[in-house]
Amino acid sequence: MLAAQMRDHPLDRMVPGATVAEVLALRRAVQEVRVSDELRRYLVDLVGATRKTVGVRLGASPRASLALMKISQALALFEGLDCVTPDQVQEIAVPRWPTGWCSIRRRSIPG
Secondary structure (H helix, E strand, C coil), X not given: CCCCCCCCCHHHHCCXXXXXXXXXXXXXXXXXXXXXXXXXXXXXXXXXXXHHCCCCCCCCCHHHHHXXXXXXXXXXXXXXXXXXXXXXXXXXXXXXXXXXXXXXXXXXXXX
């Protein structure tokens, strides 16, 4: 590693993977992915549960529900969907939370 980076750094050879216009277009497309009222309530309940869990000192903030919603929208877009389902929320949130919180995953949403 030292010898390979003696004269230059790998970052010096980086090229953009997308143009600014492409990134902005993707951002707009993500914003168009629908999130139902029921799913928004689910996001709020899910994040709120992290603040009520016994033994947790610091749960997720309300901003976490916004981030979770936006990331779920992006994942739905990448999966070819025009709306977010609980599957995207759970794929993002559940694996990143402590093991004891996985029971939250089993909550279902009507519709």
